[in-house]
Amino acid sequence: MIFMSYFDQKEPPRREARLNACIACGGTLDKMANRKMSCCLPDGERAFSQNSICLLLPALGMMNSIPNSVVLMHGAIGCGSSSHGGNAGVRAGNNHRWGVVKDATWISTALSEHDVIGGGEEKLAAAIREIDERYQPVIIFVVASCVPGIIGDDIDGLAQQLQPEIKAHILPVHCEGFKTKIWATAYDAVYHAIGRVFLKEAADSGKQAEKPIVNLMNVSSMGRVDEVELERLLKALGFDVNIFPVFAQPDKMTAVTQAQLSVSTCPTHDDYLLQYLEEKYGIPYVLRHMPIGIENTGLWIRDIASHFGLQEQAEQLIAAEEQELKAALAEFKPFFAGKKAFVSAGEFRALSTAILLAELGFEVVAVRSFHHDEFADSEYEKLVKVTEKEIPLNIANCQPFEEANLLRRIKPDIFLGHMNGNATAAKSGVATHVIYNVGLQYVGYKGAYELARRLYRQLQNPQFNHKLGRWTKLPYSDSWYEQDPFKYIQQPEVGAGE
Amino acid sequence: MSNYIERPRYTCALGGAIATVEALPRTIPILHAPPGCASNTAWTQAGGCGLQVGGYCGGLSMPGTNVQEREVVFGGTERLEEQVKNSLDVMDGDLYFILTSCVTEVIGDDIGAVVSQFRSAGVEIIAAETGGFRGNSYVGYDLVLQSLWKNFIPVTGEKVKGKVNLWGVPPYYDVFWRGNLAGLRELLISLGLEVNTFFTVDDMLETIQQAGQAELNIVVSDVYGLGAAQYAHERHGIPFIQSSLPIGPSASSEFLQKVGTALQLEEQFVQLVITKANQRYYQLLDPMTDCFNDVDLQRYAAVVGDANYVIAINRFLIEDLGWLPKAVAITDALYPEQLDGLAQKIVPLPSGIQPHVFFSTNTNDIRKLIAAYWHEQQGGFGKYANPLSPAFVIGSALDRELAKDIGAAHLSVSFPVANRAVIGRGYTGFSGGLYLIEDMVSTIIIGR
Incomplete structure (x- = not known):
């Protein structure tokens, strides 16, 4: 009952400790794919680094989506201002689901120098009371950023102490950015709070559901259009779908404990909660493949179907879908054939998208993953079967200087990077396409087609980036481009000790 | 002060400082901070700054120490030293600017020692203490300006007639800062002045470094940038005048008058400039008369x-x-x-x-x-x-x-x-008033 014991603690373990996750590695795909990334050390670092992302940012992406909630940032005034960026997604997300455009509500205790010295608990308590009264939310997420983590404000103790007088559920969430380099810990942090405080005993549905219910996990890596595609596939197999946790009405969130199966679209996101749901509520889970790409979508469906003994129906569904999709893609394939693609994103997203690009006829020439953990080993093995063996592989928590160096060597035709991660390629004159944007469709068979359609559009006129590349300059010295792109990574030699 | 701020319309001092340094020509910010401060700034800009993120060295390309628990426990100056040293090799800039964060200030890292070590080796590097708890983005803007006046702009007794510095429009957190600064510069040029605006694409570090030669500092804000004006007055002996942001002909006329008076420009000349600018404004507006009224x-x-x-x-x-x-x-x-x-x-x-x-x-x-x-x-x-x-x-x-x-x-x-794309547009001066009319009226008649 290891996960239940994790949830007994105030905060989840760091992924560096729990999963040996790491962020600094560079080499080639073939040298690393079958070695369980032994070169990549959990505490590996760079002697030169660029700034990165902390777990607060993705955590806000989840929390800001929850209807009737308030996100109360306990920190200096800046922590949480990224919500200005996330708010567009919240507005669109609300609109796509309920036809109403609505902003997120985030609030800051705006800790001052005085609070840093004297402690911020009193201010936080007063803020919780006022917010409960004035906003009447169902949930108040109380989020600790770095400062409370250092000055020792106890958000958990305070939440517990105040809860009896507060109508909203108080969910303390730990997002101290200095505590982990693996920002995917964000998902654990939010899941931890929901599991520990919000999901109590298994709610009894009272009646036997007509159809099997599956939980479809979404930590905001998918927009509504992607959810619709996966719902379509799951419903075709006869399931009812409960999407959790983004945009879940708090009163419906508890339904997560009543499903017959939990389904993840990405092991980087959900392993922490799914293992807990299995231990505590006896809900089995599927957590292996990401439904991005033709082959991978089929594998994802098969895993779910076989849990219910529906292999035959799944094969029929997959065959029909693949047949139609492949016929539709025929229009694009000659155009894509042999074009070089470079991908960079969260580990699973990067790998499954790379495999999809290979399926579309692109030549995958380089891959960057934001971090590495053991869940992705199988995905590297799939990739190495469809690409050249010696293409560069870079584990990097962004670090665009390494990317700039690689881009100049590789000169791809197209670069697919995460949001806020395409500028380096764009200013290098390379056509780009965003690998993740909740307004666009990526997932399932429809997503594969839509991505192909967008790439086809993008590649017909990459002039915007070509001109940018000609007239703008990246902030790196000329000599940097002559160095080994992985020069500053502190790691043992790849293959050492093998 | 209240116990909370809902949906703050600014970020922290560090976020404001980052944005300000990003807008300086060929300047490389180096953050002494945990990993999220830079991306928090980038996402804030992506959502709030009219689609403008970063700059020459912005977003996630900013070098930084990405401090972790180890630095919190043992101190982060060694990591910072290593980071600065390697930044000089990798990053191509003419000025390196260290900015500190809540975490590195609370743990008490002595960045002064790191800065002087590199400065004495001839590196153009300065710093500002911009921990987020010091205030909001406008405070960060002021702290960066103060650091420029303290550490980058030499004190000189030689003042050049007709040379002025202008600020009070914070990059990015005034989303129209580039257009606004350009609009104000245009006004001052019409008085025959030489203007240093620090943060537009037409500014250069060389001219910023000569800011100490100005005979007047002009702050176009009732709130932002006043600390730097005070400091420059005391340390560099440059007096300053303060004006609200001039938008449109009335405020712009008064602004020109005020600058003219402070610099003792010939009154008739100033009046002529003002009259011509008003005539031009109304000549441009003239053809809208029918529709505006009808x-x-x-x-x-x-x-x-x-x-x-x-x-x-x-x-x-x-x-x-x-x-x-x-x-x-x-x-x-x-x-x-x-x-x-x-x-x-x-x-x-x-x-x-x-x-x-x-x-x-x-x-x-x-x-x-x-x-x-x-x-x-x-x-x-x-x-x-x-x-x-x-x-x-x-x-x-x-x-x-x-x-x-x-x-x-x-x-x-x-x-x-969040819902507009901004590049060079600005609302200051006479032309700015016309742009504001265009934008407001276009909104009203969009369904026409």
């Missing part, structure tokens, strides 16, 4: 936003456009002693009626207060209603809900500007 484009207005914009736009609407601002809300986090002074800058209508002034940092409160005020103001009798309609809200993207509540059209001008 379409009935006068509006009741609510103005919501930062102190710079609220004061400036209220004045423009009243004195130039002939609109009727009935309520204004200033959203800055202010000290009680600042409130009266700012309220006095809200000019009244020619009828003598003063727009109602709210001070609030909380979007939801502003929405409720103004909507309630709007409905209270409703006159009429029986079936004859006299609401404050037609109405217009000039605010930030967060004030769209208010606009909906009071049935008003809406334009985002103050941060966050």
